[in-house]
Amino acid sequence: MSLGLTVLGTASPHPQPGRPCSGYLLRGGGAEVWVDAGPGSFAELQRHTDPARLDAIWISHLHADHCADLLAAAYGLAYGGLTPSAPLPVYGPPELGRRLAGFFGRSDPGFLGAVFDFRTLHDGHEARLGELRLHARAVVHDTEAYGLRVECEGSVLAYSGDSGPCPALAELAVGADLFLCEADIDRHRGSERQVHLTPEDAGAVAERAGVGELLVTHVGPTLTPESATERAAAVFGGRTATAREGDSTAL
Helix, strand or coil, rough: CEEEEEEEECCCCCCCCCCCCCCEEEEEEEEEEEECCCCCHHHHHHHHCHHCCCCEECEECCCCCHHHHHHHHHHHHHHHHCCCCEEEEECCCCHEEEEEEHHHHCCHHHHHCCCCCEEEECCCCCEEEECCEEEEEEEEECCCEEEEEEEEEEEEEEECCCCCHHHHHHHCCCCCEEEECCCCCCCCCCCCCCCCCCHHHHHHHHHHHHHHHHEECCCCCCCHHHHHHHHHHHHCCEEECCCCCCEEEEE
């Protein structure tokens, strides 16, 4: 297996029984990366790996349903006996470290330096971890947000993060073996800014990018995962599945 994905959480906008918010574990090329840290995902992460073995954490944006479990991870890594051998690189938007430090009543995240090494994402950012290459693209949302393209030994996975329709999504996903894509909303509302995808949007991006498989995730409360997947598949016309907690996919 050159690249593998394990789903830790898919819920939006809050965790549900048995369904944490956004979180995924990537494995490949000798590296393990926790992608997004939605509430409940840190506990699920521990079902699949020792957090101290992680090579990095990658956060798409600073909405709580994608990053709040960094707080749980800070307690686990710093005080809970899960301490890594070296500080974990944490890739995320510029204010991520300060946001986490604020919970502790601090303005500077430096006191977490024994466990977290905060590194700032930007459009076009690249990181290499073993044979994994992580490439970030800025996407349209109501806060600074990034999608992710992961390449490893010829396999490609793309992840939308949270995004409205935008050219960067199709560019990020072009030719990907697997496209992990949100389908949060049932429909767009009039002239309101489009900051999430409908199932039809997700299917259209997958079709335009020519991906091998579409994996629908982050389905909001106005939809069911099953209906969102069915609607996305009708537009995409290719292999489409629902992301479910605990499922693993090998590329």
